[in-house]
Amino acid sequence: MSHEKAVTACVVVIGNEILSGRTQDANLSYLALALNSVGVRVREARVIPDDPDTIIATVNEVRAKFDYVFTTGGIGPTHDDITSLCIARAFGVPLILHPEAKALLEMHYRQGELNEARLRMAHVPEGAELLLNPVSRAPGFRIGNVFVLPGVPLVMQAIFDGFKHILAGGKTVLSRSITCALLEGRIAADLGTIQDGYPCVEIGSYPFFGQGAYGTCLVLRTTDQALLDAAAAEVRAMIRKHGGEPSPENTGA
């Protein structure tokens, strides 16, 4: 990894349903990829329950530690949607009815449908800016460096895509993955030597098995194109030295 100051983020997934195993989180991987595309690196993620003390303490810890924080979940109309109130408490401000958010919901719901429960979704911490929701109108919001998003993946993604251009990112991480049919224990020593020679390139080694195939996927990540090319060439040569054939290279995460 290159040594210039990276712009960092923490993703906080809020929801008992993830911790019970009922639901498989899909938001972390989406945000990780999407944030990297604008030069922001997810350095940590937390999955926490719908518990006020835990939400408040976690948000206050990570907003001090990372450049950006993205929360998902808990901003709907029901009793278990407590994220907005907890964020307000974390920032020490009141939760207020936001006139623009209320107007958005009034346009979305038919006469008489905007009940008290749904109006919860128009409440944000004082001083927060709305993050518009093109799908179902109820907005997310930003306060300080914390971006508060819903848990439903399609809605979360639509909101994120609407504001991601405002994030002040650093350099984008470039990556290259090279697969070979060699077990990682066989190439581990030589791979470590290559890693030692390229301290600014993060080299990950991921074994795979199953369906009659086995091998190792090597992933190189750095912000520097020339270093990436040079390290990838050494990895390919190393694979051939051990009798393997490097795959065509894939770019991506």
Add this chain to the structure above:
Amino acid sequence: MSHEKAVTACVVVIGNEILSGRTQDANLSYLALALNSVGVRVREARVIPDDPDTIIATVNEVRAKFDYVFTTGGIGPTHDDITSLCIARAFGVPLILHPEAKALLEMHYRQGELNEARLRMAHVPEGAELLLNPVSRAPGFRIGNVFVLPGVPLVMQAIFDGFKHILAGGKTVLSRSITCALLEGRIAADLGTIQDGYPCVEIGSYPFFGQGAYGTCLVLRTTDQALLDAAAAEVRAMIRKHGGEPSPENTGA
């Protein structure tokens, strides 16, 4: 949620590949379900990078806070497999070559294949107990209340299933999910009233949309069967009151 003392766990997923978005974690949901089946509740999860300071600080924080800690990832043969060394440092003990682990690897590999890189997988913190791996032999280990497992899901699951009977769990959480074709904003107020009447039953509300269907899934969780039955009956009646039809109930996560 019932108020007797629950047995709690934290899952720590270690790996740059999850934070880059390259790989979607599958271990948290498996562990959450499997731990609940033996009466242990996952209360938090962390996803952290292959960074020694972060691993050491996180493990020391969460092992003091939860009854059990389960780490996944970073115990293979390559340079980026640093979990075992970090766990040793977190506990302030040396990393040692474990004779039994070495013997297991010697049986698994052919003559001459057990190189120095692979021998890394036979190193554990002093005082650790091995967790046997029926798939690929390289073991996990337990030290104190921390269980150290590999990241490859099939191998992780095989090791976990081999030791889960030794965990001292509390009561198993029972759950019931009821789906209806009503939007959650419509039933939110009445659902909140039911939740107020059953403080020991955790009631979650999860909206769904797409493929022409929409509605809400209500999930009730508690350790008390009678409370679960009573709360579920109230939820069904409430759905009917709003003109909906409750689905057959599913048990599970």
